[in-house]
Amino acid sequence: MTLLLMAAGSGSRYGKLKQFDELGPKEEFLMEFAIYDALKNDFKQIVVITKKENVSFLNDYLSARLPKDIKLNVLAQELTDLPDGASFTGERKKPWGTAHAVWTARNVINGAFVVINADDFYGQAAYKKAADFMKSDDNAYALLGYTLKDTLSEHGSVSRGVCKVAGDDLLSVEERLKLVQKGDVVLDEDTGLEFTGDEQASMNFWICRPSIFSKIESEFKIFLNDADRIANSELYLPFMIQEMLQAKEITVKCIPSGGDWFGVTYASDKEKAMESLRNKTDKGQYVSPLWN
Template identity: 70%
Template sequence: MTLLLMAAGSGSRYGKLKQFDDLGPNGEFLMEFGISDALKNGFDHIVLITKKDNVSFLEDHLRNRLPANIKLDVLAQEITDLPDGCTFEGERQKPWGTAHAVWTARDVINGPFAVLNADDFYGQPAYENAANFMRAHKDDNTYALVGYTLKNTLSEHGSVSRGVCQVDGDNLISVDERLKLEAKDGKVIDEDSGNEYTGEEHVSMNFWVCKPSIFEKIENDFRAFLNSKDLGAKSELYIPKIIQDMLQAGEIKVKVVPSGGDWFGVTYASDRETAVSYLQKKTNAGKYSSPLWPNE
């Protein structure tokens, strides 16, 4: 089974590249705890999407730590990586978004895979539940969202973006991207739209189980995206939109798999202290080895 981690962000609100911040008790990156959880649940192929300048560093860093039997691919998400026949003449510094990050791995993944953010902590049970789903749906075109509860994914230090889900039983109906969610007076408010939420809603934290069929869909949508008259210097193509379009077209089914555990992110620099404390407590409780990798 394959785990794809997206680590090409710039960390503009965090103040530095949070993917490479030494949050663990022995200087581990946050993504290393997720990789450890994945390996414990049968994942044997790690794909990391990052910036070109970080490829060699991450290859060396992870290969020296991962067991020898684990396949590792570290790939660069590059603005110039476009579908055949497509061009982009404008100026751009920002990557094309999470869907493009996934598409970057099209040549190294040929089976079911889980995809998530490298700068989020998803909790050990989430990987177990995702792995069980992948084993149960190995041969069909059913995708999954590992879902969390909105109120448990907010930051005390500012607004956050979340995909708010409409769910029927364990079936995902839709995902509504909200970019400025913040807790206020016992409710959760989206500052952009003014929408109010109870906080009990299911949300996407970008932990998906996908099949290779997504690569063709991303490429087709990316072509249309590049030809859009509204394409701007910061326009992006997101995974939830791709999956939702496939869902509404009847091309796939998407199940909501309970995360079963904790989540935290490091959106703001002030989130760092919480992350360091949490990982130390988990290590002290024996949930993680110290050091995390036996060959360190």
């Protein structure tokens, strides 16, 4: 089983590269806690997608810490990484998006894999549930969901994918761009829609199969032939999965994570994240330092 961490973001709202901020009790990166939790649940391969300038540093950093029997791939997400026969000659500063980040790993992943954000904490229970699912189901995709009201920030509005489910089947994920707690409800300030807060939210913890790579490649070719999309848009992983779901090419389960999530969207979220990691370490959920 493989854990893929997306660590190519710029952290515009945070003010620096969140992926390499030293939040742990022994100055560990947040992604190290995700890797630690995955290894405790029989994951054997770690893939990190980052910017080209960070590959050498991150490869050396993680290689010095991870057990020697764990396969590590640190890959660069680059604008020049295109499907065979495709070309791009324009100017663009932003990466091609999260789907392209996943596609970057197409040559190193052969089986089921988990995709997460490197700058989010997902809780130990999520990795146990993901591992159990991948061991018991050979075909389905899955989303590990989190209770919406537990994913908000005290320091500003957040964007969340709100899940529609039927039983344990995921029907859709609808992106809501400006969610805030207002009294007893969660309000989307962008649309005026209200939610109870008990809905499942996507925090981008996906269980994928290798079939996702061919889907992304085919969509990427279409994308590259659309001048407007090249200029203003990105390829998003949730959209790819949702298109496959709606076309009945795959089934997607929604699995309540059973754990707590936190992220560092804003610089002011940092202190709370550090306190949470200290508390979890003090309670014995993590050793300190994480790696010996």
